[in-house]
Amino acid sequence: VTAMHFADRLAAAVRSRGTPLCVGLDPRWDLLPLELRTRHGGGSLQAAAGAFEEFCLRVLDVVAPLVPVVKPQSAFFEACGPSGLAALQRVLHRARQLGLLTILDSKRNDIASTAEAYADAALGGVLLDGVRHPVWDADAVTVNAYLGRDAVEPFLRSARRDGRDGRGVFVLVRTSNPGAGQFQDLVCDGRPLYLHVAAAVGRWTRELLGQCGFGDVGAVVGATHPAELAVVRQALPEAWFLLPGYGAQGGNAADVAGGFRADGLGAVVSSSRGITTGFPAADPRWEEAVLRATHSARAALSAVSKIAQI
Amino acid sequence: VTAMHFADRLAAAVRSRGTPLCVGLDPRWDLLPLELRTRHGGGSLQAAAGAFEEFCLRVLDVVAPLVPVVKPQSAFFEACGPSGLAALQRVLHRARQLGLLTILDSKRNDIASTAEAYADAALGGVLLDGVRHPVWDADAVTVNAYLGRDAVEPFLRSARRDGRDGRGVFVLVRTSNPGAGQFQDLVCDGRPLYLHVAAAVGRWTRELLGQCGFGDVGAVVGATHPAELAVVRQALPEAWFLLPGYGAQGGNAADVAGGFRADGLGAVVSSSRGITTGFPAADPRWEEAVLRATHSARAALSAVSKIAQI
Numbered sequence: 001v002t003a004m005h006f007a008d009r010l011a012a013a014v015r016s017r018g019t020p021l022c023v024g025l026d027p028r029w030d031l032l033p034l035e036l037r038t039r040h041g042g043g044s045l046q047a048a049a050g051a052f053e054e055f056c057l058r059v060l061d062v063v064a065p066l067v068p069v070v071k072p073q074s075a076f077f078e079a080c081g082p083s084g085l086a087a088l089q090r091v092l093h094r095a096r097q098l099g100l101l102t103i104l105d106s107k108r109n110d111i112a113s114t115a116e117a118y119a120d121a122a123l124g125g126v127l128l129d130g131v132r133h134p135v136w137d138a139d140a141v142t143v144n145a146y147l148g149r150d151a152v153e154p155f156l157r158s159a160r161r162d163g164r165d166g167r168g169v170f171v172l173v174r175t176s177n178p179g180a181g182q183f184q185d186l187v188c189d190g191r192p193l194y195l196h197v198a199a200a201v202g203r204w205t206r207e208l209l210g211q212c213g214f215g216d217v218g219a220v221v222g223a224t225h226p227a228e229l230a231v232v233r234q235a236l237p238e239a240w241f242l243l244p245g246y247g248a249q250g251g252n253a254a255d256v257a258g259g260f261r262a263d264g265l266g267a268v269v270s271s272s273r274g275i276t277t278g279f280p281a282a283d284p285r286w287e288e289a290v291l292r293a294t295h296s297a298r299a300a301l302s303a304v305s306k307i308a309q310i
Numbered sequence: 311v312t313a314m315h316f317a318d319r320l321a322a323a324v325r326s327r328g329t330p331l332c333v334g335l336d337p338r339w340d341l342l343p344l345e346l347r348t349r350h351g352g353g354s355l356q357a358a359a360g361a362f363e364e365f366c367l368r369v370l371d372v373v374a375p376l377v378p379v380v381k382p383q384s385a386f387f388e389a390c391g392p393s394g395l396a397a398l399q400r401v402l403h404r405a406r407q408l409g410l411l412t413i414l415d416s417k418r419n420d421i422a423s424t425a426e427a428y429a430d431a432a433l434g435g436v437l438l439d440g441v442r443h444p445v446w447d448a449d450a451v452t453v454n455a456y457l458g459r460d461a462v463e464p465f466l467r468s469a470r471r472d473g474r475d476g477r478g479v480f481v482l483v484r485t486s487n488p489g490a491g492q493f494q495d496l497v498c499d500g501r502p503l504y505l506h507v508a509a510a511v512g513r514w515t516r517e518l519l520g521q522c523g524f525g526d527v528g529a530v531v532g533a534t535h536p537a538e539l540a541v542v543r544q545a546l547p548e549a550w551f552l553l554p555g556y557g558a559q560g561g562n563a564a565d566v567a568g569g570f571r572a573d574g575l576g577a578v579v580s581s582s583r584g585i586t587t588g589f590p591a592a593d594p595r596w597e598e599a600v601l602r603a604t605h606s607a608r609a610a611l612s613a614v615s616k617i618a619q620i
Contacts (some may be wrong), residue, residue, distance in 0.1 A: 080445075135391045149489045151487060175421060175458075178460055197493065
């Protein structure tokens with residue numbers, strides 16, 4: 001058995017910070033503070049990776065007292081190659097040191113031993129000659145379930161490894177992009193595909209419920225689709241939701257209101273650009289802008305997520 | 311415009327080697343030749359990455375004269391962390407030097423600028439201050455289309471960048487795992503989901519056909535599902551197919567026969583474990599076993615893919 005259930009860890013973190021706000025770490029060269037671009041230089045991917053790392057570490061220092069969880073986006077680190085992924089590893093490590101939970105947003109998917117390799121890298125640690133080695137060592141990872149149950153199972157096994165705190169898996173259900181409906185809204189047997197995926201998430205998450213009543217398999221539902229969010233919440237009362245698309249992508253506090261349980265738990269709302277790029281590039285006091293944006297998002301969300309203290 | 315269309319590059323490569331065989335590079339610690347495990351040691355992920363790299367480079371030297379394309383599986387390199395991904399980069403580089411086409415099997419998927427980051431890393435090069443930097447620099451990449459058209463478009467843009475040879479995108483249509491049908495076979499508007507994805511691949515690939523009659527967006531269809539393969543081929547005459555699951559996963563030559571056009575083109579058949587692990591771990595002459603397995607798979611496939619020379 002795991003020491004502490006992932007859902008309970010997430011509930012405790014949300015309660016301790018008093019907000020469901022998750023800060024997305026999506027470093028992009030053209031949107032970094034000018035100060036960092038100038039000092040690191042943009043002449044190589046290695047240099048850019050160094051700037052990404054410094055930027056994310058400084059954002060972590062600002063937001064760590066104020067939010068329960070951060071969500072690094074794997075793609076932007078991968079865009080700097082191996083040195084970018086070394087930066088990702090250090091950013092994840094620092095987030096844990098600061099007491100933050102981490103959701104690695106990498107939307108991984110594959111089958112059998114290949115899925116196991118992704119899962120163990122993200123969550124459970126990679127086995128070499130009987131010893132487990134942590135790679136990304138995140139608290140949760142996002143996965144794409146198009147390949148079916150046997151492609152998701154290795155992630156569940158890795159998340160539920162015995163003898164340590166449990167980890168979580170967030171399955172893409174209804175994504176936040178404008179074209180999400182092309183396949184996700186196709187109606188099969190009387191309901192859209194995304195509700196078939198939601199039903200599968202429900203079965204998986206009910207296998208292992210925490211004391212808070214939620215399981216360790218969550219659902220990614222775009223904050224930009226309030227109607228679908230309400231439908232998925234009804235279909236899936238036992239799952240934590242990860243709601244991306246808040247802020248820069250257009251979702252607001254009212255749009256995510258349907259994601260929460262009455263006690264304010266059940267959803268984390270991720271904002272990336274709204275928090276980490278909401279300042280002129282030349283502003284030398286950009287960390288103050290990050291702080292203001294974090295407080296502002298917390299305040300907006302407090303109107304729709306009244307987190308009960310226990 | 312691109313210098314040479316991806317579909318024509320793939321057709322030329324298949325014709326030049328006289329086979330549709332693709333060698334999958336899926337390095338796993340427990341299946342490496344004992345010689346390599348002993349020499350590199352399994353005490354750290356860095357050591358394992360070194361063994362993975364040497365193994366793959368030696369496999370490349372054996373198979374390069376005999377096959378048109380190789381398919382490194384990103385997950386196994388990622389399992390060794392940043393050093394594993396540095397090894398992947400060198401393996402891809404060496405494959406290109408040896409005249410092989412490369413399909414990076416990473417099943418990436420995301421939206422908007424995030425998808426662009428994955429796509430540019432895989433295919434088109436990442437832009438920093440006006441200069442493009444190659445990262446994985448593969449000839450093609452596998453993607454998961456659950457998120458819809460706007461999530462696939464950044465990959466198409468990156469593949470079709472002007473002024474150089476075109477690259478390709480292989481979209482997961484019907485995967486090779488036993489549970490593939492859980493979502494992919496759900497019937498929507500009278501046909502299974504995977505045929506909706508196939509229809510979208512058809513629209514995308516017809517945007518840019520090569521002289522060989524195929525486009526630059528292909529379909530991944532498991533070699534383990536011959537009936538579905540025939541249906542997808544009929545629905546999608548203009549797409550190159552990538553057929554994984556040949557060999558160790560159970561697909562045989564007869565199972566993939568329905569994937570080819572009359573001139574023997576139109577599909578590449580990927581074998582990983584059947585070629586790179588078909589020997590006792592202690593065999594010091596394991597490269598001869600790789601060579602024999604490659605010849606054997608070529609011979610088996612020659613019965614179902616008669617490649618016309620032009």
